[in-house]
Amino acid sequence: MNTDRFFQILALTGVIFGIRGITRALSDSGRKIETAITAGEVSVERGRHLIRISGCNDCHTPGFMEKGEAIPETEWLTGTVLGWRGPRGTSYPSNLRRQLAAWSDAGKWIEMIRARHGLPPMPWTSLHAMTDDELRSVHAYIRSLPVSGDPVPPSVPPDQEPKTPYLNLAPVMPL
Numbered sequence: 154m155n156t157d158r159f160f161q162i163l164a165l166t167g168v169i170f171g172i173r174g175i176t177r178a179l180s181d182s183g184r185k186i187e188t189a190i191t192a193g194e195v196s197v198e199r200g201r202h203l204i205r206i207s208g209c210n211d212c213h214t215p216g217f218m219e220k221g222e223a224i225p226e227t228e229w230l231t232g233t234v235l236g237w238r239g240p241r242g243t244s245y246p247s248n249l250r251r252q253l254a255a256w257s258d259a260g261k262w263i264e265m266i267r268a269r270h271g272l273p274p275m276p277w278t279s280l281h282a283m284t285d286d287e288l289r290s291v292h293a294y295i296r297s298l299p300v301s302g303d304p305v306p307p308s309v310p311p312d313q314e315p316k317t318p319y320l321n322l323a324p325v326m327p328l
């Protein structure tokens with residue numbers, strides 16, 4: 154075999170192995186996604202994914218809005234004492250670990266959530282739009298986290314002054 158032919162074969166083999174490598178990598182990543190989360194499944198992993206893509210940490214985790222996932226998971230969903238004050242009063246994003254610790258029965262928790270239209274800025278509509286298996290997964294994920302952090306203060310009626318720092322949600326008209 155002359156040298157040119159040798160290098161041609163070598164290059165071709167490289168291409169074939171290269172392509173096989175890419176295909177394997179693609180199907181591997183596909184399989185990983187499939188094994189991680191399939192439609193309709195109820196799992197801690199799916200609940201974690203839903204919490205991450207739905208912005209729950211932005212309000213329910215101290216510092217998350219500023220630092221994002223640099224905040225370790227050990228601090229996720231432990232509630233914040235920064236109030237959100239608006240026309241309906243001042244509300245506090247609950248310590249979800251504590252709240253869920255009291256609801257071992259996922260079905261009963263979902264019933265409670267679906268019947269509840271609480272205070273803003275909690276996106277109640279988004280929670281209500283979740284399917285039962287999504288809510289069951291969220292329930293499973295939050296309950297997989299150890300209970301930690303203090304309970305948040307109770308909400309404050311509109312005519313009362315909050316005793317904590319708060320964000321003002323009242324609309325301001327331009328001058």
Ligand code: HEC
Nearest residue numbers: 207208209212244245246247252271272273274275276308
């Ligand atoms: C914009 C801020 C914000 C976001 C985003 C948010 N929440 Fe809330 N959440 C709150 C506030 C404030 C309350 C308290 C509402 C009340 O007192 O009625 C609350 C209350 C709750 C409660 C009731 C807890 C209890 O103590 O009874 C649950 C459950 C809950 N949130 C889950 C979630 C989940 C799950 C997500 C993500 C899909 C989420 N929240 C996203 C602000 C938020």
